[in-house]
Amino acid sequence: MNRPKDRHRKFGRLTAVITALILMLASALVACAPVDSGLQRDAARQLQERVLGVSQAAAGNDPAGALSALERLEADLAAASSSGQVSEDRRRSIMTAVAAVRADLVASKAAADAAAAKAAAEAAAAEKATADAAAAAKAAEDAPVSVAPPPSDNGKGNGGKGKGKAG
Numbered sequence: 001m002n003r004p005k006d007r008h009r010k011f012g013r014l015t016a017v018i019t020a021l022i023l024m025l026a027s028a029l030v031a032c033a034p035v036d037s038g039l040q041r042d043a044a045r046q047l048q049e050r051v052l053g054v055s056q057a058a059a060g061n062d063p064a065g066a067l068s069a070l071e072r073l074e075a076d077l078a079a080a081s082s083s084g085q086v087s088e089d090r091r092r093s094i095m096t097a098v099a100a101v102r103a104d105l106v107a108s109k110a111a112a113d114a115a116a117a118k119a120a121a122e123a124a125a126a127e128k129a130t131a132d133a134a135a136a137a138k139a140a141e142d143a144p145v146s147v148a149p150p151p152s153d154n155g156k157g158n159g160g161k162g163k164g165k166a167g
Contacts, residue, residue, distance in 0.1 A: 038087030043080040047094070050076055054101065063109035070102055 039047075050073035057065035077094055080086045086094070 038090035040080075040085040043085035046076055047073060047080065058105065058108075061112075063105045063112055067102070067105050067109065070098060070105065074098060 050069060053069035054066050054073060057063075057069050074095075077086065077091060077098075081088070081091045
């Protein structure tokens with residue numbers, strides 16, 4: 001079972017790493033850069049919006065959503081690159097940052113999926129144990145009670161006469 005301290009430590013590390021990587025992406029997309037920087041202002045603005053989507057999903061502890069937003073960023077980058085709004089050098093530097101962010105998000109998603117699978121397995125095991133205990137209690141309740149006949153004395157008894165009693 002995950003302890004809150006472990007989750008906070010993992011979330012804190014993940015947030016720090018993703019924040020650093022998103023800052024790398026954002027710095028690669030500086031909108032105020034001159035036109036000869038290899039990135040036109042409109043393309044930079046659009047790509048920065050996509051980076052914001054990645055960062056919001058990651059901050060919301062939604063690695064699947066962040067990966068989806070990252071795919072949209074890559075699609076927009078490819079379109080901007082093919083239309084000449086982003087130079088090849090700038091595209092490569094942005095893709096380097098995207099690859100680093102993707103690696104962290106994939107690792108985060110795998111950890112989240114593993115934790116969810118473990119929690120589901122633990123819940124299923126607890127549910128099965130409860131069902132097994134209920135079934136055992138029901139079986140014990142429904143089991144026929146056999147009453148053993150009183151032991152017979154096979155004629156060897158004293159006929160109800162106790163010690164020292166004459167009959």
